[in-house]
Structures are given as structure tokens and as C-alpha cells.
Amino acid sequence: MNTNINTQTLVDRLTIANDAYRAGQPIISDSEYDLLSEQLRDIDPANPFLSSVEVEPVFSESRVKHSTPMLSTQKAYAVDDVERWIAKSVSAAEAAGLDTSCLEIRMTPKLDGMAARLSNKRLVSRGNGLWGSDLTPSVQKGVRMLHGDAEGEITGEIVLTKSYFEAHLAGQYKHPRNVVVGAVAAETVEPAIAAALKAGAIHFRPFSTLKSLTFAAHGGAGNLLSNIDDAYAELTNIDYPTDGIVLEFADSSIKDLLGSTSHHHNWQLAKKVRGETALARVQSVSWQVGRTGKVSPVIKIEPTELSGAVISNVTGHHAANILSKGIGKGARVEIVRSGEVIPYVTKVVEKVIPDVPEHCPCCSTRLVWNNDFLYCPEDTDCSARSGSSIKHFFTTVEHIKGFGSSVIDRLVSSDITSVSTILSMTIADFENVGISTGIAQNLYTSIQNAFQTPLEDWRLLGAFGIHCLGRGTSRRILENISLEEFLTMTESYLLGVEGIGLVAASSIIEGREKNLDEIKAVLAHPWCLVTASAQDDTSAPATRTAITGKTIVVTGKLSHGSRTDIHNLIISAGGKPSGSLSKKTDMLVCGESAGSKLAKAQFLGVEVISEDAFLTLVRVEQQQVLDDTESSLSEIDNQDDLFAFVM
Numbered sequence: 001m002n003t004n005i006n007t008q009t010l011v012d013r014l015t016i017a018n019d020a021y022r023a024g025q026p027i028i029s030d031s032e033y034d035l036l037s038e039q040l041r042d043i044d045p046a047n048p049f050l051s052s053v054e055v056e057p058v059f060s061e062s063r064v065k066h067s068t069p070m071l072s073t074q075k076a077y078a079v080d081d082v083e084r085w086i087a088k089s090v091s092a093a094e095a096a097g098l099d100t101s102c103l104e105i106r107m108t109p110k111l112d113g114m115a116a117r118l119s120n121k122r123l124v125s126r127g128n129g130l131w132g133s134d135l136t137p138s139v140q141k142g143v144r145m146l147h148g149d150a151e152g153e154i155t156g157e158i159v160l161t162k163s164y165f166e167a168h169l170a171g172q173y174k175h176p177r178n179v180v181v182g183a184v185a186a187e188t189v190e191p192a193i194a195a196a197l198k199a200g201a202i203h204f205r206p207f208s209t210l211k212s213l214t215f216a217a218h219g220g221a222g223n224l225l226s227n228i229d230d231a232y233a234e235l236t237n238i239d240y241p242t243d244g245i246v247l248e249f250a251d252s253s254i255k256d257l258l259g260s261t262s263h264h265h266n267w268q269l270a271k272k273v274r275g276e277t278a279l280a281r282v283q284s285v286s287w288q289v290g291r292t293g294k295v296s297p298v299i300k301i302e303p304t305e306l307s308g309a310v311i312s313n314v315t316g317h318h319a320a321n322i323l324s325k326g327i328g329k330g331a332r333v334e335i336v337r338s339g340e341v342i343p344y345v346t347k348v349v350e351k352v353i354p355d356v357p358e359h360c361p362c363c364s365t366r367l368v369w370n371n372d373f374l375y376c377p378e379d380t381d382c383s384a385r386s387g388s389s390i391k392h393f394f395t396t397v398e399h400i401k402g403f404g405s406s407v408i409d410r411l412v413s414s415d416i417t418s419v420s421t422i423l424s425m426t427i428a429d430f431e432n433v434g435i436s437t438g439i440a441q442n443l444y445t446s447i448q449n450a451f452q453t454p455l456e457d458w459r460l461l462g463a464f465g466i467h468c469l470g471r472g473t474s475r476r477i478l479e480n481i482s483l484e485e486f487l488t489m490t491e492s493y494l495l496g497v498e499g500i501g502l503v504a505a506s507s508i509i510e511g512r513e514k515n516l517d518e519i520k521a522v523l524a525h526p527w528c529l530v531t532a533s534a535q536d537d538t539s540a541p542a543t544r545t546a547i548t549g550k551t552i553v554v555t556g557k558l559s560h561g562s563r564t565d566i567h568n569l570i571i572s573a574g575g576k577p578s579g580s581l582s583k584k585t586d587m588l589v590c591g592e593s594a595g596s597k598l599a600k601a602q603f604l605g606v607e608v609i610s611e612d613a614f615l616t617l618v619r620v621e622q623q624q625v626l627d628d629t630e631s632s633l634s635e636i637d638n639q640d641d642l643f644a645f646v647m
């Protein structure tokens with residue numbers, strides 16, 4: 001396992017490279033970028049960087065919230081992987097009782113430009129998936145809109161034609177995508193790009209208008225798979241740059257069933273072309289235990305150069321793959337890398353008798369099989385499993401620093417295996433497990449500071465590592481219910497949440513029940529939580545109120561709602577809730593029996609206001625806002641909740 005520092009360095013490099021790429025000025029090649037993401041996936045597969053859409057820069061001051069998230073795609077390079085995706089989806093459909101006999105998969109070319117959506121006559125970039133930049137001015141600049149008479153919301157790609165690029169711009173720009181970014185993002189468009197716009201060579205091309213091929217998914221899937229290379233060649237033979245083809249289930253009931261993650265739709269898959277291959281000798285196969293107990297193989301090969309990078313680790317996918325392909329020390333394998341997948345084995349040239357562990361490499365418990373995977377069983381105290389889930393928690397919550405692999409190993413080896421216990425530890429407790437005083441102090445301070453810092457409730461929920469409950473899904477679930485309600489919510493509520501199908505719903509309920517005591521124990525800590533919907537509002541165009549930009553602390557027993565409610569209200573009205581009182585605090589809101597904070601605020605000269613007076617202040621402000629401009633209503637999402645609470 002690499003250290004936390006390496007993980008952070010990788011995330012930093014990826015972030016910088018992604019920002020440059022999305023701004024149309026890549027500083028490294030796609031293959032170098034993909035290698036960095038492979039490395040990150042290898043050492044920290046649960047890293048939040050990998051679980052959400054890569055963020056685009058803000059291209060305009062006007063930001064627009066997407067009605068449904070704009071996501072990336074999951075990728076497959078090998079036909080085997082496409083086959084597995086189809087088989088898995090079809091069997092999920094069968095298990096849910098859907099008629100799978102006529103399921104169809106539609107394939108379209110995967111355009112390599114900039115994703116955008118036409119919504120309410122505004123052209124909007126993908127942005128961070130939830131919010132995008134308003135690109136409508138680029139239509140006036142000359143982007144040709146190819147949506148015809150289509151109405152409603154239309155998703156597509158802004159692309160430059162290959163023929164124009166090759167004839168006029170190839171000497172000046174490395175990729176047509178960089179021209180597209182230059183066309184929509186810059187206020188002053190460079191002359192060569194202005195000429196491309198004038199020539200009508202930059203298009204907004206809806207995906208629904210692309211050439212497509214449809215194949216049966218069930219039974220006839222063999223037909224699809226054996227024709228996929230021809231389909232690929234046919235679909236990508238168009239006058240736009242492409243980087244693959246997109247396969248998706250056509251039927252809406254299977255789409256609903258399969259749902260989405262915060263990164264991609266499970267019913268959609270991008271098939272990309274394979275990169276360069278090389279032969280390598282296997283040095284060993286090592287086994288890593290993940291937070292669900294899954295024991296996964298990593299194939300160590302002799303360092304081998306491939307597409308300009310030196311590769312020494314290759315994914316082994318799962319234990320069944322190692323067994324069926326005969327991979328082990330001394331085997332000779334062909335590896336491939338391309339796009340953003342971890343290098344993997346395409347074929348085994350010289351097989352050996354593989355050696356798959358019978359016992360957990362960490363806790364020595366006898367492993368169990370579940371389909372193709374080996375697991376360390378759930379009822380054991382496996383430190384690798386606990387360590388991985390603790391790490392996932394702190395990586396997801398983000399603002400508690402210091403919990404890298406060495407600290408976590410130390411805690412787990414001292415039998416401290418739950419996050420709720422760690423959150424309660426004192427400096428002495430940390431020292432007692434052999435952590436040095438300086439680090440112990442930092443860990444303790446970081447936890448206490450975190451309790452004073454606003455934290456989105458969906459981030460906290462996503463941190464528990466429940467299967468199918470990442471940050472994106474948590475956010476959607478908590479848009480309409482509170483974290484407390486999550487604890488008792490039913491499967492039928494989940495089925496009404498966008499992107500959650502039957503499989504995810506039952507997995508989330510199962511995960512919640514298994515972890516209920518731990519979830520309650522973590523929630524019992526004094527977090528400064530804000531809700532999903534209030535968080536959205538902070539990104540909305542700000543309307544100034546008396547508390548805009550002010551740091552506000554709330555103390556005492558509240559009579560008009562919970563602490564989270566009032567934090568949300570502060571955020572909705574443009575303020576910043578905080579748990580700690582200092583000279584920098586602008587206002588202290590006091591409920592009943594306010595104690596030491598009230599005295600301290602008076603000492604520091606911080607403005608003190610009662611809960612009732614504060615609610616009146618915000619209500620008057622909000623009413624003025626309404627009187628001033630009716631349109632602001634539609635921009636502040638959460639008005640109904642806001643007024644329900646205030647009045």
C-alpha cells in the first residue's frame with residue numbers, strides 16, 4: 001500500500017492536468033493522464049476523485065443547475081468486458097422479473113468534443129455534472145445548432161468537424177477539442193477559431209441525431225459481440241472526432257432498474273479502442289483486501305514500457321480470472337493500456353498453475369467465494385477491511401486531515417476499528433496506541449475543528465461506504481429527507497429517487513441495517529451539518545441579504561427547528577454557519593439557556609440576536625427580495641422549505 005501522501009500527490013496532479021485539459025490547454029497526454037488515474041485507482045480505488053465526473057472550469061459567470069445530472073461514461077476496452085456488462089445487466093433484469101426477450105442495445109459514435117445540454121433555450125456545459133456554465137453566447141458567436149425542431153431537453157456534444165480541422169487548424173492546434181474550448185470559453189475568440197465558427201464548422205450535435213445501430217441484447221448478444229468491431233468502424237466513420245462508441249440499453253424499464261452512480265449511468269457503456277500491447281513476465285500476484293472484504297489480485301510484472309509509460313502493476317480483475325487464465329509467478333502475459341483503464345492482461349501466452357489464497361492475507365480467516373470474487377467473510381474482525389473503510393470515511397469527509405495509511409494501521413492494530421470510536425478519542429487515547437504526541441494533537445484538533453465546520457449531510461452519508469450509496473446517490477436521497485429520516489426510510493422511498501433501481505435500493509437498505517449502530521454513533525457527534533438542498537442554494541446566484549457573507553454561530557436550545565434547519569436557513573440567506581465563536585464571528589444567534597458562548601460573544605463584542613429576532617430578520621429580508629424581483633424565486637430552489645420553516 002502506498003502512503004496517503006502519494007494518493008494526495010496523484011489527486012493534485014490529476015486535478016491540475018484535468019483543469020488544463022478542460023480549459024483546452026492540455027499539459028500532459030491523455031495516456032499520461034490515464035496512467036495517473038490508473039495509479040490512483042490501484043492504490044485507492046475508493047478515492048472520491050474517481051467517483052465523480054471530472055470537473056470542467058467555469059466558462060461563464062452565469063451558472064445553470066442541470067435538471068438531472070450530466071454524467072461521464074463507464075468504459076470498456078475488451079469485448080469480454082462488454083460481454084460481462086451485458087450479462088450482468090440482463091441477469092439483473094431477469095432477477096427483477098422484467099421480460100428480457102426483446103431487450104435491445106443501441107450503439108452510437110462517441111463524439112470527442114465538449115458535452116453540453118440545451119435546456120430552456122440555454123446551452124449549458126457539463127460543468128461538475130450538477131451545475132454547468134451558460135454557453136448560450138457561443139450560439140451567437142456561430143456554433144451551429146443541429147437539433148432541428150426537437151423540443152425539451154437535448155443532450156449532445158459541441159464538436160468541430162474533422163475535415164475543417166485537418167484543412168485549416170491541424171498545424172496550430174493539437175486536437176479539435178482544444179478549438180471547441182477556445183470557441184465557447186474565451187471572451188475574445190482567436191482569429192483562426194473565429195474563422196471556424198464563421199465557416200459553420202463547430203456544431204452542437206445532439207446524441208439523438210447520430211447514426212446508430214441496434215442489436216438484441218439477450219440471446220442475440222453473441223451477434224452484437226461478434227459484429228462489434230464492424231459496428232465500431234461503421235459508426236466512427238463520420239466527420240467528427242470520436243474516441244469510441246457508446247452502447248446503451250434502449251428500454252426505459254431496464255434503465256430505471258440499473259440506475260446510475262455519481263459518475264456514470266449503469267445502463268450505458270463506452271467501448272473504446274485498445275491501445276498498444278506488450279509482453280511481460282509475471283513476477284508475482286499479490287492480494288488486496290477492500291472495505292467490503294473483497295480480496296482482489298494485483299499482478300506484478302517485470303517493469304515494461306507501454307505507450308510511453310513504465311508499467312509494473314496490472315489488474316487481475318478477480319480471483320476467478322486468475323484461476324481460469326492460469327496467471328501466476330512465471331506466466332508470460334500480453335498486457336494492454338489505453339484510455340483510462342488500468343493496464344490489464346489480454347491474453348496469457350505461457351500459463352502456470354495459479355495460486356489463489358484460501359485464507360485472508362490479513363486476518364487468515366478462510367475466504368469464501370461469491371460469483372467470481374473471493375471475500376474475507378463479514379463476521380470476522382479483519383483489520384484490512386476495517387482499515388479500508390476507515391480510510392474511505394476520512395477521504396470522503398475530506399476536511400479531517402491526517403488519517404493516512406500509517407495512522408490507520410496503528411489504530412486498527414490496536415483494535416480500534418470503528419470511525420465512531422476514533423471521533424471520540426482524546427490526545428492521550430491516540431498516544432496510547434503509539435502515535436507521537438505531535439501527530440496525536442494534530443489528529444485530535446483536526447477532528448474537533450471538523451465538528452465546527454459546515455459539512456454537507458450527503459458527504460457524511462456517502463462516507464460510510466455502503467454499497468451503492470456513494471456521494472451522488474446520498475445527495476439525491478437527502479434532497480427530500482433528513483439524515484434522521486434516512487435511518488428509518490423504506491425501500492419504496494428509495495425507488496422514487498432518480499437513478500436508484502431495485503438492485504441499488506435493496507443494497508442500500510441492507511447496508512444501512514448492517515451498519516445502523518455505527519451510523520447512529522457517528523451521527524451522535526456534534527457535526528455542523530447542512531442539507532443537500534441548502535448546499536445547492538449556495539451555488540445559486542447570490543441575492544444580497546442582511547446576513548450575506550456573515551459568519552454566524554448558533555447556540556442554546558432552539559424552539560423553531562433543529563440546528564441543521566437553522567444552518568440551512570443561514571446558508572439559504574447567504575450567511576456562513578459556524579460552530580466556533582471567535583473575533584471573526586459576525587453574529588451569535590441565541591436559543592433558550594444560552595451559556596458560555598453568550599458570555600464570550602459579549603466579551604468579544606460580537607452582535608447577539610435571539611432566535612425569534614433572527615428569524616424575523618431573515619423573513620423580512622427574504623420578503624424584500626421577493627418584492628424586488630419575482631424571478632429570484634425560481635433561482636432560489638428551496639424557497640418553499642425556507643418559508644415553511646420561517647413562518
Ligand SMILES: NC(=O)c1ccc[n+]([C@@H]2O[C@H](COP(=O)([O-])OP(=O)(O)OC[C@H]3O[C@@H](n4cnc5c(N)ncnc54)[C@H](O)[C@@H]3O)[C@@H](O)[C@H]2O)c1
Pocket residue numbers: 017018021022026027028029030031033034053054070071072073075108109110111112115116126156157207210246270339340
Ligand atoms: N490529457 C489530459 O490532461 C486529460 C485530462 C482530463 C481528461 N482527459 C481525458 O478525458 C477522459 C475523461 O473524460 P470524460 O469524463 O468526458 O469521459 P468520457 O471521455 O468517457 O466521455 C463521457 C462523455 O461522452 C459524451 N458522449 C459523446 N458521445 C456520446 C454519445 N454518442 N452518447 C452519449 N454520450 C456521449 C457524454 O456527454 C459524456 O459526458 C479521460 O479518460 C482522458 O482520456 C485527459
Ligand SMILES: [Zn+2]
Pocket residue numbers: 289360361362363364365376380381382383384385
Ligand atoms: Zn480478512
